[in-house]
Amino acid sequence: MVEEFDTTKPIYIQIMEKINKKIVRNEWKAGDKLPSVREMAVQTGVNPNTIQRTYSELERMGIVETRRGQGTFVTENVEVIERLREQLKRDIVADFIRNMTELGFTMNDIIASLKDFSRGEDGEKQ
Amino acid sequence: MIEFEHVTKKYGNVIALDDVSISLEKGKIIGVLGANGSGKSTFLKLIAGLVFPTKGKVLVDGMEVTRNISSKVAYLSELDVYYDSFMVQDMLEFYASQFSDFRTEKAYDILEFMEIQPDKKLRQLSKGGRGRAKIAFTLAREAPILLMDEPLSGLDPMVRESIVKGLISFVDLERQTIVMTTHEIDEVEPLLDEAIFLRDGKVAERVRVDELRETSRDSVVNRLKKIYKGEERR
Structure with a gap:
């Protein structure tokens, strides 16, 4: 398609x-x-x-x-690929943080919510 | 290279193109877009030598367009014209007899790609089948300029996709330029290098599709709508 x-x-x-x-x-x-x-x-x-x-x-x-x-x-050159991987990760994280900050969340809120989310995900798997 | 120098085309009192000057580079796929009656078909016919300017000049590779231009320019008409008894392969032979740049083997390859049987009669084909066959006849010519008037109009999405893919597979952009008119802009946009917007017989705007997206974050469809809305407000 x-x-x-x-x-x-x-x-x-x-x-x-x-x-x-x-x-x-x-x-x-x-x-x-x-x-x-x-x-x-x-x-x-x-x-x-x-x-x-x-x-x-x-x-x-x-x-x-x-x-x-x-x-x-x-x-x-695996270093180039590794750098690309890091770059994509940073781009996505930066995007995410910008979106969250726009909604008024602080860095601490964001980290806490990530930990929460991660625990939730683990919980679902068990 | 295609050049329009102050070209006006009138049909009786009706102005189809109004003092158009523009030049089109080689090796591109160029869309000529606009509402019905904006002058799109006339624009193509002037390049094809099917109609001639009332004023001004149309040049292809520096030569003024005459009827002989058909040796350099392949033209796909919006209309379905064929002899009733003709099979696809008869039409193919007819093209081969008319154009020395017609590559019969390539024509069969394209027909196969588009799943058209050469021994079917043209009138037995569906509209979509004839639409694809016409594309095959045009693409099988190694002409430097391919003109396509509404190659997708009135065809279902599967046929349109097969035509788009056929076009990408068989055009040789190192040697050929495609100029096409269409209303199916959304579908054709990924195919286009450039878009020329016509309104009331004039070139309202000309854009490079990538630049339009990069600088204005705008798609070709949105741009066309804006150009036409601008007119309503006047």
Whole structure:
């Protein structure tokens, strides 16, 4: 199925984010080959020029590398992937804290609620 | 490269395009958007050499458009025109006989991708089937410019998706440019590099789709609605 996109963000960035998540989740592992630009374009229903831009941007960030005549691969540099993982974590936490602060919660409230939530989750599992 | 230099097109007293100057780059997928009667089809027909400017010039690769432009420009009409007895493969042969850049093998590949049987009669196909067959005939040409007038209109979502995917699979953006008109903007937006908004025969705005999202946090559909609402308030 053609993917749905958020209308307020460039599509090349949204595809970048999806690829980053796959790499961080280890669904696409270090050294794995990415789909070709054309394949990715067909899968997502997106202009091949847009996918090219996504790949170039990922390459600039060192997350993928293009080998001439062979295609595009996830970097084998595990440090880069680890940094990406940390970055995504920080982004999500920062987002969460900003949302909570906007609602008037203090840092202590936030930490307490996280502990509560975590205990609740454990409780459910038992 | 397609250039419009102060192009006005009138049909009798009706102005379809009004002093339009614009140039379109190679290797892009460009959407021409606007309400019914805004001049979209005329815009394409002028590039295809099917109608000629009342004033001004239309140039393709620096040459003024004449009827001979059909060797460089593939045009997909909004209409369904075919001989009653024709099978899909007859139409395919007809195209091959008319256009030296028509690639028969590619045409069969596209038909297969779109799940159209070549030995079916065109009139036996559903509307969606004919819509897909037409796309296959157009995409099988290695023409530098592909024009598509409402390629998705009146077709169900599955057929529209199959056309969008067929288009992505078989267009060669290193050599080809696509200019298409459509009302199915939501669906086509991820396909577009650029959008040209027409209103009352003029170019109301032209945007790069990624930039529009990046700088105005706006989608193409919203932008089009705003352009038309602006007019209502006047």
